[in-house]
Amino acid sequence: MTAEIWDVVIVGAGLSGLSAAHLLRKRNPEMTILVLEGKDRVGGRTLSMEIPAANGVDCWDFGGQWVGSTQTHVLDLIKELGLETYLQYNTGKKVHHMGGPNARVRIYSTSIPLLSPLVILDFAQLLWKINRLCATVCVEDPSRTPNAAELDSMTLHSYVEQHAWTAELKEELGMCSRSVFGIEPAQMSFLFFLMYAAASGGLLPLLESTPGSAQELKIKGGTQQLSEHLAERLGWKNVQLGSTVKAIWQDAEWARVMTAINTFMCRAVIVTCPPHLAAKIQYQPALPSQREFLTQNMPVGHMIKFIITYQTAFWREKGLSGEIVAGSSTDCPFCVTFDATSLSGNAALVGFIAGELATQWSSREDWAKEDYSGGCPVNVMAPGLLTYYHPSLRNPCGRIHWAGTETATQWCGYMSGAIQSGQRAALEVLAELCPTVLTQEEQEAVRRGQTVKAPFKRRQSSWLTYLPSGKTLVISTMTISTAVLLARHPNALLKVKSYFTSGLLNNHAQ
């Protein structure tokens, strides 16, 4: 066993680790960089695979799939690597089936389902409250959020129980929690939820496929290409697959990164794996208690993604978008589906089984058993962690720097966040090893624990996020509720059609 010497060793060849390597290399071409990856492939929680389809074998994303137009870090990388995006298909009506197998199936074409006026009003008031709170969140340091301790002391479930009026909305929000985080609302800190939404521009961008939302665009050829292209540019000789890091030891001069058969000595380490897997590495000296406590208690989601191919996209022919929102149950385990028809025309739907049901279904072959991911899409925080322990999520420990999408401040939990976090960690390492390659501004940002990129613009396009105040809120939601109520009674509709000119009503009237 001989020890190789590198400048920087990166643990994890996902988007975060490879983006870090990419930036390090760009800023200092002399730097020797090694990326160690436990899996036998690059890409982490992205995976593009071929499966049989109607017109022959075709490629789909089995991991991270969507990007959005406010996700500047991933969009910049897509552009730099010469890749292209295309819009998620969302034309046509959506299907909504909550309330159990015997409940009514609703068809709607608004951005939120055709619920009863009371539920819509309830949704509007809750969304308004949540967005108001989101606007107060300090994403970089959530403990500085007004009333942080209180918000962090309750679960998302507790907040919704206190502030939602209707059982239907509570069920909807459970579905949202499962489909976004793979986690039941009872398992997540409410402040964490707010921080996560704030890092994405609000709650609706997490849920929708509209412009600026998380499900807006797909990448031609699949998302795993991002990592493959980055590994190509770094040089495959600098990426060691099937190399699980077991231990990281540090002394005054070196960090030693150990796999079962090798030791790599280096000046800096960037650990990018999900927090609960980073916690499994053995560190010497031991990490601070705060860090241990935090990473040992960030539940990772459970989400099973499935892709079903069809002979034809029959739903499109029927004027449906392919989007189904469903109340998960043993009869219908999935919570949401979208059209996944490939660019070459192979018809498909993609869907998710998430939260507690995903753990029940996990006796099937599932993502959680893919080694070195340990669950998906993201680690969340249980109550009482953000306010006490959050700084240790990003604070370097000696020569160890922390990246991974969970450490991001913009689109935390998404591919874009992974890239942001990798770039931030790379700047930290450059500031340690060769500060002269950084601008004054960058050095300052590293010192403050921030990246320099201008914060992205919060999305303001959704009709609900326009609601500026309580008073306007009530008026707006009453109008909307009426519109929806009328839309469900077509005979009444004609009489008042001239009063309503919004896209919302026009859609219904078609």
Place this chain on the structure above:
Amino acid sequence: MTAEIWDVVIVGAGLSGLSAAHLLRKRNPEMTILVLEGKDRVGGRTLSMEIPAANGVDCWDFGGQWVGSTQTHVLDLIKELGLETYLQYNTGKKVHHMGGPNARVRIYSTSIPLLSPLVILDFAQLLWKINRLCATVCVEDPSRTPNAAELDSMTLHSYVEQHAWTAELKEELGMCSRSVFGIEPAQMSFLFFLMYAAASGGLLPLLESTPGSAQELKIKGGTQQLSEHLAERLGWKNVQLGSTVKAIWQDAEWARVMTAINTFMCRAVIVTCPPHLAAKIQYQPALPSQREFLTQNMPVGHMIKFIITYQTAFWREKGLSGEIVAGSSTDCPFCVTFDATSLSGNAALVGFIAGELATQWSSREDWAKEDYSGGCPVNVMAPGLLTYYHPSLRNPCGRIHWAGTETATQWCGYMSGAIQSGQRAALEVLAELCPTVLTQEEQEAVRRGQTVKAPFKRRQSSWLTYLPSGKTLVISTMTISTAVLLARHPNALLKVKSYFTSGLLNNHAQ
């Protein structure tokens, strides 16, 4: 590297592992048993050490210290091993200092502090509610508790916020959470809290040093002796210290327990280490997702125990018991102290820094950095875990059986629970390997996932637990409040002295 063959390998030489070995050996003397321990000593979270004191070197418990008269499993073991107990010194007045460094220091001799009548009434109503809920908890399967999902969806903090009236009581309960669990009330499921209290006979037994409570008795010579005597009886050749288990692999015939340098083949394994450390072992085949999710998300407490020796027990001379209850702050980091004067008369106080403050103080030498404990006193559960994942805490996975005090149903989290859990796991193993040594009743109990020992009697001695109903509650608490109110105005006291004959008032009047 050759593989040794044993019937049973036990991971962890704490009370749980050694109790399991002890029972296995008693029931089947032919069985070959190996106990592997990562530390260089037996005893797990018990540790009895000598330190200098006024009259020379003396021994104190730096880990688990107290036992109580309803803790049948540990009392039986103490008797069997020929050890003796003695009462925790609690004679005299107590000191109460909540509300920050400038708040008034109160001296009291009742079982609860001399708070204002409103706070006492508040305490009584909340305790009544909590004890009522405790009585409904199904400790063996908390998901069967009425309203389980709701109780598990909120933190202890959320419940207290909703049901306590006064800021003082909220502060008191924060202190209770820290001193019992080493955890902030924001970090714990309310249902877990109820389950834990129910497993100990109620909330007050967790807090007090009165008969039947958790702080009632100490063991002459220290608690670590229990493990040392058990190891002695098992034979030290069957206990390998400094042997950290890295992996457990199973196939149709064998379980293979691996340390860095050895592989031990066996028919059954009992894993007794705290859940978050059991999660660090590498399992093949992988454990069920539910189990992984559960153990990766059971926060372990942070508690720093300190012992201060004095020339004399000056507090006793002043009529004080040595018990101080304090609102932790940067000025006063501890939350509670007790008299710790040794049997040979060396004066001492024992105290605890707990919860968030303990993590801040952990840059000092502390318990959390003792390898293979990883925190103390116990792992708790974050919200949303008990109802979904609890069965996987004890359900055997193939040849692996789970013990440790966190898996106990009687005095979970205490030494007695550790012993109960070890005995339960031992019975499971016997049922697998040599069922004929078990009675029909025992086999049946194993099949149902229960031990056969009769459930212990719930303690009914504290005056507050007598409160039988809402109506009597109001009358009782009003009486108590009046008593306390009067006690604080001695001039008024004489006038009504004849109305009150309870020990409570008599104490005040002295």
